[in-house]
Amino acid sequence: MISGAHVILYSQDPEADRAFIRDVLDLPGVDAGGGWLIFKLPPAEVAVHPADGPTRHELFLMCDDLDSQLDEFRARGVAITRPVSEQRWGKVTAIRLPSGAELPLYQPLHPTAHSQ
Structure with a gap:
């Protein structure tokens, strides 16, 4: 039985991106050894x-x-990299990670599977 999913983000500055995920996104995590953080999604x-x-x-x-989340991110100094785009399936934008990579963010307007 599948018990979860493991997502990998490749980064030019993994330490800064890990700190951002921990401190700005407030995702809890574990140290898998040597400061190698793995975050709960x-x-x-x-x-x-x-x-x-x-x-x-x-x-x-x-x-x-999405609007409230973006207000919170702006208050924390997070760069919003794309204007909010309204699609039939949701509202979408992206934020900038410390490494310079974009991380897309969206508010679904479709039924979500994770709440089933």
Whole structure:
């Protein structure tokens, strides 16, 4: 039986991104040894989309109220890297990690599987 999922973010500055996830996103975690932090994620779901080119994988953090979440991030000095885009499936944007990478964030407007 599948008991969970393990997501890997590759980073040019893993220490800074780990500190951001711990201190700014407030995700609890464990030290797997030597300061190698692994974070607990909120409930998750997986979707399979068609690919027009090479296959790839994406990670989006989800929130219930995107506008409030962005206000909280701005108050903490987090850079919002994309204007909020309203799609039929949700409202989407992205934030900047300390390494410079973007982390997409969205508020789903579709039924969610993780609450089932």
